[in-house]
């Protein structure tokens with residue numbers, strides 16, 4: 001696009017004048033960002049159109065990734081990188097007097113997701129386009145993304161995130177592609193020409209208007225599409241005008257405003273609940289809105305091929321990211337039967353050969369269930385179809401397992417007045433995958449055991465992955481350069497080739513470089529922390545990082561209690577030589593998750609006490625960074641020495657943060673949970689710090705009891721001391737029983753997540769970390785091994801496995817001229 005800097009500069013200056021009527025001297029950073037973004041958007045327009053034309057001409061099978069969340073973060077840097085223009089543009093801008101990193105900061109961080117699940121969807125889009133697959137995203141254009149977190153007096157305060165306020169350069173409104181979506185009403189059944197016909201009458205129709213965001217692949221001519229739907233009212237203003245005669249008290253107009261507001265609320269905000277389920281009608285509306293609008297546009301594209309619908313599963317794959325878009329199953333049935341005239345059996349066969357499903361959680365409180373009454377009222381025809389699917393499924397079960405009423409009620413889709421979405425997703429799809437080997441095994445042998453028994457061929461594992469372009473090349477350019485110096489550039493297209501780095505693990509020069517780059521990243525982060533929080537952290541200290549959503553099972557509490565223990569240990573023996581350590585946290589808690597918010601408060605209390613105590617100087621420091629987001633993660637992770645992945649074994653489905661840290665050379669302190677198991681398998685126990693209960697032991701405790709948290713409290717004086725700190729005024733507790741809720745969760749509610757059970761092992765493991773870090777050379781060797789084996793966790797590898805084993809799609813990179 002811009003082969004050289006001069007060409008870029010000329011084009012840029014012309015745009016600035018013609019679009020904004022400003023000269024270089026008058027332009028603000030915001031202007032520069034906008035012009036640059038628009039320049040790229042316009043320049044890839046041709047490739048975008050050509051990609052779609054090529055897909056159509058070749059009748060390429062299309063995969064659509066339906067997800068309620070796409071945590072895409074900022075696009076400017078990643079797009080420039082993928083276009084191969086990052087350095088050219090950076091140098092060009094520099095000559096124009098601007099620093100590209102400053103310009104990147106102007107972009108709103110698109111936070112259309114809560115955490116790992118939404119970020120996974122974003123990484124997959126990047127990999128799909130980079131590998132040349134015809135795979136697109138389908139989501140909701142929330143007006144407000146995930147809330148912005150402010151900390152006031154140690155408390156989390158949520159502010160709205162109006163990310164679209166200044167316009168969004170990457171999106172294209174496609175008014176012509178809008179589709180109707182309908183809610184409410186009642187179903188009228190009639191006979192027409194010997195066929196039973198279902199018609200929904202008295203329903204409320206709204207418009208779903210798509211906004212398309214181009215997904216640019218790395219070194220590939222492909223530009224795929226992330227289609228985000230926005231809800232708009234379908235009332236024709238002309239009707240209102242005709243009612244205007246009724247004078248100033250125009251009732252119709254006020255009704256219109258109310259209706260308008262209720263329609264727009266559908267795509268107004270992202271639900272901030274990471275796990276745990278909110279029984280809100282609005283959430284159900286959002287889900288159906290996505291499914292109905294998304295399917296309509298998928299089918300419209302399919303119909304342009306001029307093929308019979310029997311070809312649908314050969315040309316279209318619809319993937320659902322967790323159960324949130326499960327309504328695609330009954331909705332596809334509805335369209336095939338009511339609109340395309342198929343009989344039940346044929347429609348069912350087409351549907352279950354088109355839809356595939358990823359399960360993301362084993363936690364029962366996060367498994368979605370909807371009250372029957374709500375679904376029936378909001379979506380009467382869809383509910384009838386779910387009922388029929390359930391009836392047939394239960395009938396089949398009784399036939400296969402006569403007399404097993406217990407099994408039938410356990411597996412039913414509708415049970416005790418609730419629709420169980422996970423059951424519907426398994427029954428109505430051809431593939432069900434877990435997101436790490438351990439998770440898939442638990443799915444098959446525990447949570448979904450009877451379903452696995454029934455449909456063993458549907459279950460498979462696809463361990464999560466991360467886009468190495470964003471998480472290594474963009475986030476850590478110096479490390480990326482060092483890797484290229486060492487092993488060439490082959491790993492960029494083929495990330496598993498990072499393994500070639502292993503030959504440098506004993507190379508002292510290479511080790512020095514690894515340490516130097518890490519130190520530089522730590523200095524940069526320290527600058528950021530000083531500027532944002534006014535805390536001075538020493539880049540020479542060990543950076544120990546836990547950044548992720550705040551949740552009981554992720555056990556930020558274990559980390560905090562351990563820091564309290566370290567504080568006491570230093571106070572007790574202030575002259576002992578100690579490794580200087582900085583503990584860094586960032587985490588958002590769901591607004592209604594009281595205990596999680598309390599833990600944020602505790603971390604702040606620990607931070608205040610530790611950072612103010614002169615005896616801690618040069619020994620211990622604690623930092624909580626506000627508003628964890630993709631762009632903040634890109635700054636923190638490259639600066640980490642230690643990655644905390646300490647969930648209760650069996651609870652973290654996979655984790656992807658763990659992979660980002662590994663790729664940036666941090667060493668993991670972790671439990672054998674999620675993808676940590678597979679990391680351990682690749683790099684061995686000598687290159688990470690494992691501790692804690694194994695998932696079998698946790699399961700055993702849950703099933704057979706035998707765990708008494710209070711016993712540990714009585715027995716281990718370190719545990720007693722830090723727990724008493726939660727309720728007795730002292731260094732961490734400012735008034736009587738300040739952190740009683742946490743104290744109770746551990747002792748009165750018997751410590752659901754085994755924080756106390758794993759405490760001793762965790763503390764010992766941290767002592768081992770401290771010893772290991774003294775030997776910088778050896779630490780660097782371990783760091784190199786981690787980086788070398790992280791390529792396996794690139795989402796490129798993950799997406800290839802999804803493509804060949806689930807979606808049956810192939811790369812089409814040679815279908816047209818390479819850029």
Ligand SMILES: *Cc1c(COP(=O)(O)O)cnc(C)c1O
Nearest residue numbers: 115116548629630633655656657
């Ligand atoms: C990667 C990522 C996550 C997921 O982190 P886990 O440690 O796997 O929970 C959450 N939020 C953001 C912003 C991320 O980039």
